[in-house]
Amino acid sequence: MTTPGNVPVSQPPEGAHAGAPAEYPPASPAGRGAFGVQGSGDTTGFGGLVRRRTVILDSPKPYGGYFDEVTDALEEAYPAFKDAIEKVVVDRGELTLHIKPERIREVCQVMRDDEALRFELCSSVSGVDYLGDARRLHVTYHLTSLTFRRRVRLEVAVGVEDPHVPSVTSVYPTADWQERETYDMFGVVFDGHPGLTRILMPDDWEGHPQRKDYPLGGVPVEYKGAEIPPPNERRSYQ
Amino acid sequence: MSTTDYAKARETTEGKVFTVTGGDWDEVVKGHDPLTDERIVVNMGPQHPSTHGVLRLILELEGETVTEARAVVGYLHTGIEKNLEYRNWTQGTTFVTRMDYLSPIFNETAYCLAVEKLLGVEVPDRATTIRVLMMELNRISSHLVWIATTAMELGAINMMLYGFREREHILDIFEAASGLRMNMAYIRPGGLAQDLPETAVRMTRDFLKLLPKKLVEYERLLSGNTIWQERTQSVAYLNIPGCLSLGITGPVLRSAGLAWDLRKTQPYCGYEDYDFDVATAETGDVWGRYLVRMEEMRQSMRIVEQALDRLEPGPIMVEDKKIAWPAQLAIGADGLGNSLEHVAKIMGTSMESLIHHFKLVTEGFRVPAGQVYVPIEAPRGELGAHVVSDGGTRPYRVHYREPSFINLQAIPAMAEGGLIADVIAGGASLDPVMGGCDR
Numbered sequence: 001m002t003t004p005g006n007v008p009v010s011q012p013p014e015g016a017h018a019g020a021p022a023e024y025p026p027a028s029p030a031g032r033g034a035f036g037v038q039g040s041g042d043t044t045g046f047g048g049l050v051r052r053r054t055v056i057l058d059s060p061k062p063y064g065g066y067f068d069e070v071t072d073a074l075e076e077a078y079p080a081f082k083d084a085i086e087k088v089v090v091d092r093g094e095l096t097l098h099i100k101p102e103r104i105r106e107v108c109q110v111m112r113d114d115e116a117l118r119f120e121l122c123s124s125v126s127g128v129d130y131l132g133d134a135r136r137l138h139v140t141y142h143l144t145s146l147t148f149r150r151r152v153r154l155e156v157a158v159g160v161e162d163p164h165v166p167s168v169t170s171v172y173p174t175a176d177w178q179e180r181e182t183y184d185m186f187g188v189v190f191d192g193h194p195g196l197t198r199i200l201m202p203d204d205w206e207g208h209p210q211r212k213d214y215p216l217g218g219v220p221v222e223y224k225g226a227e228i229p230p231p232n233e234r235r236s237y238q
Numbered sequence: 239m240s241t242t243d244y245a246k247a248r249e250t251t252e253g254k255v256f257t258v259t260g261g262d263w264d265e266v267v268k269g270h271d272p273l274t275d276e277r278i279v280v281n282m283g284p285q286h287p288s289t290h291g292v293l294r295l296i297l298e299l300e301g302e303t304v305t306e307a308r309a310v311v312g313y314l315h316t317g318i319e320k321n322l323e324y325r326n327w328t329q330g331t332t333f334v335t336r337m338d339y340l341s342p343i344f345n346e347t348a349y350c351l352a353v354e355k356l357l358g359v360e361v362p363d364r365a366t367t368i369r370v371l372m373m374e375l376n377r378i379s380s381h382l383v384w385i386a387t388t389a390m391e392l393g394a395i396n397m398m399l400y401g402f403r404e405r406e407h408i409l410d411i412f413e414a415a416s417g418l419r420m421n422m423a424y425i426r427p428g429g430l431a432q433d434l435p436e437t438a439v440r441m442t443r444d445f446l447k448l449l450p451k452k453l454v455e456y457e458r459l460l461s462g463n464t465i466w467q468e469r470t471q472s473v474a475y476l477n478i479p480g481c482l483s484l485g486i487t488g489p490v491l492r493s494a495g496l497a498w499d500l501r502k503t504q505p506y507c508g509y510e511d512y513d514f515d516v517a518t519a520e521t522g523d524v525w526g527r528y529l530v531r532m533e534e535m536r537q538s539m540r541i542v543e544q545a546l547d548r549l550e551p552g553p554i555m556v557e558d559k560k561i562a563w564p565a566q567l568a569i570g571a572d573g574l575g576n577s578l579e580h581v582a583k584i585m586g587t588s589m590e591s592l593i594h595h596f597k598l599v600t601e602g603f604r605v606p607a608g609q610v611y612v613p614i615e616a617p618r619g620e621l622g623a624h625v626v627s628d629g630g631t632r633p634y635r636v637h638y639r640e641p642s643f644i645n646l647q648a649i650p651a652m653a654e655g656g657l658i659a660d661v662i663a664g665g666a667s668l669d670p671v672m673g674g675c676d677r
Contacts, residue, residue, distance in 0.1 A: 054629060092358075094609075094611065120482050121482050121487075124624060127637075128626050128634070128637075140624065144613075146482070174484050174485025176647060177644070177646075178644070200312040200315040200676055200677075216320060216321065216324050231325065
């Protein structure tokens, strides 16, 4: 290819992922290499990097602030505390109680009704998918006490094979739609929910989109002759 | 078009089903014998001018009384939370601002406060003050849209024009500050996209002089108006226990008499240093929500005024050059590309900043692993950002506790047992924004 001045120039990048390696990881959480790219003949040595998962550790007592009061009050009001609470984590000024899935409804009942706890408002129920863990689907409940102006997070973890969690709608009616959303997005089944159906996705949708192994999808876009791959196929910096 | 095109009827196992397209109630009534069967199921929406976007209501009626109401959402689901997981932390602002399109600044602030909490950084005072200023202006503009649309739905079309007219001033201020009227992505993790120009400050001061007069005009138009009173008083009642069990926060909760405002009860962004009152009402109906929102606009003006007085020159981004973009971009004289001085500087004396800038823009910064939940008081209630990081350059999971989504659960509680006309007033009083609800 030549220009009118007979100066040779290279071919324009036709449908090329300009400068990017040939193969892309299927989705973001590849966890290997510097860019999540494999099969590109990488000689830097960064391709062998493996990202370690963060481990959630139990926080030692005292937790500080009102966290001790909340945990002590719960221990006093709820006899099965030792059995139900898997971990108590204090991080970035927030208290998280990791709870056995089958106990969540009872714990919520105590959290709402006990004089010393009074978490009247369930602010948020949502899910997080920690792909790679045995119990990868987590459901988080953010409770608010209007009386004491406190907040606490409850968290339960279930596996994908048996994703059953008791519904807390009988304690907090506001959890109705939020549990439906968590079911819709993560496939967590809330036993005892009055009508667990999809809420954001169409009723006949297959799969649970917020799971980490569910692809984002997308189409490549042409921009000035080069093809920009869809976001889930671009290089991801690990 | 012949009359048969209207209200086509077909028999199903559930009974006769009419497809209603407007202006065809005669047809419907003709095909229905009210003496034997008063029960009728009406599907309202998802496209209906008075359902605030694509909200669908299914109403079971006995005559004009609603016996059962169900809200169906999800028609505007855009997968923003999923998309965030494939962009870097700074790009996240651009996505979340599009959730609740009437209160973009609040979406951005909740997200940025969460990212900053994960990073453990403090933003400079000037940035926080400008955030407060923009949030309160945004609260006024959101409430103006509420009063405009709600009044229109209850029959006062002129109010719709006035509300949007005054909102235009605020959008102009946003444009002067950020370059955009809506979806500004103005607030960024670590500070702001750019500094507030002097013109925006002047425009805000002018607006503060204008709005009080206009609010009085609105009240003179509505408060004494019999139709407005009849359509709002004792309509869509919800008391404090009802609100809390359904998770309803914001003006609806305050209209029932509980002064729960996160700006006062769990302050953030330095709200504890501002002098303002929490507006409440005792009635728990649409009228009370109207009073609360009108008063909130006045209180927001007080905060805006104090924020303007507090504006001191200073940085608007954190010092840390691993988070803030190091190269101070300046637009060229023709409005395109970088200014020549800037290009000369980075090419001549500051190559590192160019390299850092490139790394930050393409790769982004890393956020230590962990999770936080940051609630703020948005115009519609508690807006909470639950942000999880796995230590990478992208959010691992972002979930928004959207007040529109939660508040819409109150529709059956408000509508059932009331008249069908009051469904509109009750739904409007929740101020749902479907972009936020469905995300």
